[in-house]
Amino acid sequence: MxxxxxxxxxxxxxxxxxxxxxxxxxxxxxxxxxxxxxxxxxxxxxxxxxxxxxxxxxxxxxxxxxxxxxxxxxxxxxxxxxxxxxxxxxxxxxxxxxxxxxxxxxxxxxxxxxxxxxxxxxxxxxxxxxxxxxxxxxxxxxxxxxxxxxxxxxxxxxxxxxxxxxxxxxxxxxxxxxxxxxxxxxxxxxxxxxxxxxxxxxxxxxxxxxxxxxxxxxxxxxxxxxxxxxxxxxxxxxxxxxxxxxxGLTGPESKMSASEPETAIMLNDSPEAVKRKIMNAFTGGRATVEEQRKLGGAPEVCTVFHWYTLLFEEDDKKLEERYWACKTGKLLCGECKAELVKRINNFLSLHSKRVADAERKVSKFMYDGKLASEMWNWEFKT
Structure with a gap:
């Protein structure tokens, strides 16, 4: 609505x-x-x-x-x-x-x-x-x-x-x-x-x-x-x-969209594609290194920091340190992006291995597992 x-x-x-x-x-x-x-x-x-x-x-x-x-x-x-x-x-x-x-x-x-x-x-x-x-x-x-x-x-x-x-x-x-x-x-x-x-x-x-x-x-x-x-x-x-x-990667009001690949990290993206997309992502950084060092960044509107918050930094203390390092100009956008690229690619590599394993057992989720077997006999009864 x-x-x-x-x-x-x-x-x-x-x-x-x-x-x-x-x-x-x-x-x-x-x-x-x-x-x-x-x-x-x-x-x-x-x-x-x-x-x-x-x-x-x-x-x-x-x-x-x-x-x-x-x-x-x-x-x-x-x-x-x-x-x-x-x-x-x-x-x-x-x-x-x-x-x-x-x-x-x-x-x-x-x-x-x-x-x-x-x-x-x-x-x-x-x-x-x-x-x-x-x-x-x-x-x-x-x-x-x-x-x-x-x-x-x-x-x-x-x-x-x-x-x-x-x-x-x-x-x-x-x-x-x-x-x-x-x-x-x-x-x-x-x-x-x-x-x-x-x-x-x-x-x-x-x-x-x-x-x-x-x-x-x-x-x-x-x-x-x-x-x-x-x-x-x-x-x-x-x-x-x-x-x-x-x-999405184009700003705090954007959404990841599969139909607009540059806004999103796809689960099958190559390491090179991840790097290109993250290095081009919208940040809360300043126009120059000098301004960033002097004035600091704005992690509140940074899509890179947003994804650290969601999936790529579990430790609250380390997330807060990253926030203040950005805010005070100690951390530059390029450094922050490079680290996120590394973490996303590690995640996608591990996920790819798990997908290969899932191929061998997906039938248990859909047909052969205990719950799946019960559900194929399910009938709605009040």
Whole structure:
């Protein structure tokens, strides 16, 4: 939906997002310090994405923790809609958070691969255009370390026989005026995309436990609808932990886009491509070395520092040192970029090896693992 100078939908985000206003408009809550402390007590630590408030808002996170402590448990659900380009590092941020939550709470994870979404949203011209990237996206996700016996990865087009009946039940409860108000549908929207939210909601019905969804705040509209419908289907309302949108390399208000490769670090980028992109990235530096030494930089608007904050510096003390070294002119942009290039390339090299390993065991996530085997026999029952 559009909010003055910016707009946020599940398919597109434009402009400089006012997250305080978005929290108010969406009706979510910021994650409080007491909630973070409760997670820390249960897990023994906090993931940097939580500590640094990149995951900053929630719905009913307190109820999820109550369910866990009471022994009722919960489950995790997230997903990825393949497009006509490879995944980039911003795409894997929600999956990294999801994997950490699975490890710390020892719960099931359901990962939907809606291989039809981009076609219905008119972002690609054919279903076949997406196909090469579906398989690679699944491998990229499986490579992040999920428990193969507690994780089910499924494609909509393949699993639709199990999804269709509950999707029809969900769709029955969503009228067009509500869908239009929530998603901003208009006269050019395909009727397939209007039905699609029902499919997004189905995995929240897989278990008679509370679902927790780690996702970007742009995906929240789906689950606002689910919260209206779930009690009628004898299921829990979804809970969420919601992330801000990661910056692209062209500035603090930009987004990584697979269709604009220079804005993003792709998971299959070569070391040379990573170096070129990072060395050309927008920073908060000054025009000359002399000015940088004298006046210092502005890490608050630096895309390079942003990615240290998200994935490439786990140590809070070292991150703070880097911040102040930039701020006081002791650290030059070229030095900071060169170090990030090294860290990203190390990450991508390790990820590539894990993808090769995932090829050998991906069937356990999709068909042969304990949870996968159970889900191929799943039927929706109230």
């Amino acid at each position: 559009s909010y003055g100078d910016y707009s946020v939908t599940p398919w597109e985000a434009k402009g400089k997002i006012d997250y305080d206003k978005l929290v108010e408009e969406f009706g979510v809550e910021k994650i409080s310090e007491p909630l973070l402390e409760q997670i820390r007590k249960i897990t023994g630590d906090l993931h940097p994405l939580l500590r640094r408030r990149f995951f900053f808002a929630h719905r009913d996170l307190g109820l999820v923790l109550e369910d866990y402590l009471s022994g009722r448990g919960f489950f995790l659900y997230t997903g990825r809609a393949p497009s006509k380009a490879p995944m980039h590092i911003a795409h894997i941020v929600p999956f990294i958070m999801t994997r950490w939550l699975q490890e710390k709470f020892n719960v099931n994870v359901y990962i939907e691969i809606p291989d039809e979404e981009k076609f219905l949203a008119k972002k690609v011209e054919s279903l076949e255009e997406v196909e090469p990237y579906v398989k690679q996206d699944i491998l990229n996700i499986a490579a992040l370390g999920f428990d193969e016996n507690k994780t089910f990865i499924f494609r909509d087009s393949e699993y639709i026989g199990r999804m269709y009946k509950p999707a029809v039940l969900v769709a029955r409860h969503i009228n067009f005026s509500t869908a239009r108000a929530v998603f901003g549908f208009d006269g050019e929207t395909s009727i397939g995309l209007i039905f699609y939210p029902a499919l997004q909601i189905v995995p929240t019905l897989f278990e008679k436990k509370r679902p927790l969804i780690p996702c970007g705040i742009d995906q929240d509209p789906y689950f606002r609808l689910q919260r209206d419908i779930a009690p009628r289907l004898n299921r829990f309302k979804t809970s969420e932990i919601l992330a801000k949108l990661a910056w």
